[in-house]
Amino acid sequence: MKISIIKPPMPFGWTPVAPPILEYLGALTKQAEPDAELQLIDGSAAPQAPMEAEGDLVGISILTATAVSGYGIADVLRKKGTKVVIGGMHASALPEEAKKHADAVVVGEAESVWPEVLKDARRGSLKPYYYGERLPLTDIPTPLYGQLRGRYRFRAVFTSRGCPYNCTFCSVKQFFGGDIRYRPIDDVVRDVEAIPGSLYLNSDESVWSGKLQRAIDLFSALKGGKKKWLGFGSLGAVESPQGDVLLKAAQESGLITLWVGWDALSDDGLRAYHANGKIGRNREDAIRKIKDHGIDVSLFLMLGGRADTMADFDRTLDTADRLGVSIHPSLVVPYPGTKLYEEYDAVIDKTMGWEYYTGSYAVFDHPLPEMTKDVRERKFYEVSLQLLGLRRLFRHLKDMPFAGFPAAHMVSLMSQLPVRQGMKIAYAKWKASRGPTETTGLN
Ligand code: B12
Ligand code: SF4
Incomplete structure (x- = not known):
């Protein structure tokens, strides 16, 4: 199955931050469907690219400021027959509004429902709404850091x-x-090590x-790494x-x-x-x-x-x-x-x-x-x-x-x-x- 994930252009244009949702939802996709062919599209880096997205399924992530451009992209793609699912904070606040532009809307966090969305899309039986649960954060995959190419610095x-x-x-x-x-602290350290750049x-x-002690433990585990x-x-x-201990540990990490x-x-x-x-x-x-x-x-x-x-x-x-x-x-x-x-x-x-x-x-x-x-x-x-x-x-x-x-x-x-x-x-x-x-x- 071919899947594209899109972050619509940001209101102020390009930023040096690689949109986190792209490489992260990409990783959730690979976790659920290891053979999926994946395209990650940052609309701020290439404003025309979202309109040309291909796939059996296109996922669009919207915040409030990007909702209107996200809906515009969805409308263009759906006219071409592409199935579109919309998720993110704005879609979760106003799911009925988002549904007018999508075949399916994911309300809430993706982890518990994304595998089901992908399975339903493959079968051609997407449901109108999927409601994500708030799961413990114990099985979070490392984002596909580095998959997005460009002048990203963070x-x-x-x-x-x-x-x-x-x-x-x-x-x-x-x-x-x-x-x-x-x-878990070990998972965070693993992900920090996987991040390209410094x-x-x-x-x-x-x-x-x-829990301040958890923060101190996390910073201590990161100490000695070269990344800022x-x-x-x-x-x-x-x-x-604990403020002084906390700040010292944070600075050293x-x-x-x-x-x-x-x-x-x-x-x-x-x-x-x-x-x-x-x-x-x-x-x-x-x-x-x-x-x-x-x-x-x-x-x-x-x-x-x-x-x-x-x-x-x-x-x-x-x-x-x-x-x-x-x-x-x-x-x-x-x-x-x-x-x-x-x-x-x-x-x-x-x-x-x-x-x-x-x-x-x-x-x-x-x-x-x-x-x-x-x-x-x-x-x-x-x-x-x-x-x-x-x-x-x-x-x-x-x-x-x-x-x-x-x-x-x-x-x-x-x-x-x-x-x-x-x-x-x-x-x-x-x-x-x-x-x-x-x-x-x-x-
Ligand atoms: C990092 C960050 C940034 C970065 C990077 C943004 C980027 N390039 O995407 C920078 C600094 C550039 C930034 C800028 C802005 N940000 Co900002 N940002 C954040 C922050 C701290 C983390 C977001 C994040 O990356 N999370 C990690 C990713 C992996 O998860 P996620 O996006 O939350 O997605 C989960 C679900 O929402 C869902 N999901 C999301 N999209 C989709 C799509 C599909 C298809 C599916 C199935 C599921 C799904 O699944 C994910 C996993 O469960 C949040 C606060 C927060 N804690 O969430 C604010 C936040 C998202 N930002 C916010 C705002 C307002 C902005 C700005 C408008 C600020 C401004 N005035 O310029 C700009 C514009 C951003 C834009 N995209 O247009 C608000 C959004 C409020 C809203 N209702 O829209 C937040 C919530 C802060 C707040 N406290 O209010 N931001
Ligand atoms: S303290 Fe909590 S509720 Fe207040 S702005 Fe920060 S994240 Fe939002």
Whole structure:
């Protein structure tokens, strides 16, 4: 059987991360059907390639921002008679919507149902919906690392799934559940060793979520390897009595940059999102502590939420400079399936399709009259481009912990420069869409 798996083009174009789902679903396919002929297609690397996909079955993976382009690809392929199955977080939140464009929809995690989908496709008897169970993560195959060819610099490895917190904006809890499931440490080490190149991402919700001793054991098992890595980490663990041991073990295992979900600048903002794990903590001290252990920090921040004010946009720059960190802002996005979507439902602009759910568009109304959609979008670009200004990027290199030199410094430039380029293009398009009267004074 010939099977193609497609990741539709990403909203901001190509990224240096090889789309993890392609090489992973590829491995699940080979585990179930070792003789399958497999084609993995990254639409961001080759935008026309998805339309030309061949196969007895085509699987398309969609997030909210890629749903519309994924549906377009599915419609073209189905017109040619190809059977299409759609899966991923967006399809799981809105399965009936996805079904309009697919022969079958996989709701939830693939592991428990993918072999059945393949068997049914071979027999020509696909069911409309398959519901994945949340299985223990004990039989996870190594992704077909390296099967995707291209200029990729990072592969991802996940070591756990699930999160006990209830942040209203987040899709992860709904999808992977509130209990953390862990992969055996030996399996993770095996996968890390299989990754080509010298860099990888840990794609867990938090690289030390749940049991801190398990994280310390994992980092100790990875110590001595030559690969450097990046990942998201919560600050609660850093401030715990085991914080120093944890950070030392993480740094020795190759962690060069920790991404932190900063989410909102104030406790009030965090409260509005029920981000309870973060409220009332001295987050800035925790950042300094991480840097003192030789690990660089990048903050991910949401702006323009209904509890935010215009001042939050400007405070972003002060925060980056004060802490000597890079910050990646995005406008708040109420993703379908989340509590935030329900909360904002009445004020969401339903004329804007899912292609606007990228984090650079304001998709809902704000209670403050001065925070129109236009103003929030403009401020988002203004702040993003200032954060990505060359002066700040180079100053950040100076502020980075020396222990990470040179890998962390190279990775910082390698990831920030393409983002800067993408942001400039996005801003130019945004400006053009406003017409000739747009004058933000940005360049
Ligand atoms: C790594 C990662 C990235 C990487 C790589 C993305 C890429 N190239 O694909 C980078 C940094 C580039 C990135 C970018 C973005 N990301 Co991101 N990312 C993640 C992260 C941390 C891990 C995803 C992952 O690779 N998992 C491992 C793979 C193997 O599993 P999986 O994709 O979860 O798939 C499982 C199931 O969903 C299912 N499945 C998935 N697809 C399919 C298809 C078929 C046919 C079948 C049968 C099953 C199936 O089977 C798999 C196994 O069970 C998640 C958070 C998380 N923990 O999930 C956020 C996450 C997916 N990202 C998110 C977002 C919003 C984005 C951005 C839009 C951010 C932005 N503003 O730019 C962009 C756009 C991404 C895009 N594809 O368009 C959101 C998505 C929310 C949503 N509802 O859409 C998440 C959930 C983060 C969050 N907390 O909200 N991201
Ligand atoms: S944002 Fe992070 S801490 Fe909050 S629910 Fe999502 S994964 Fe958990």
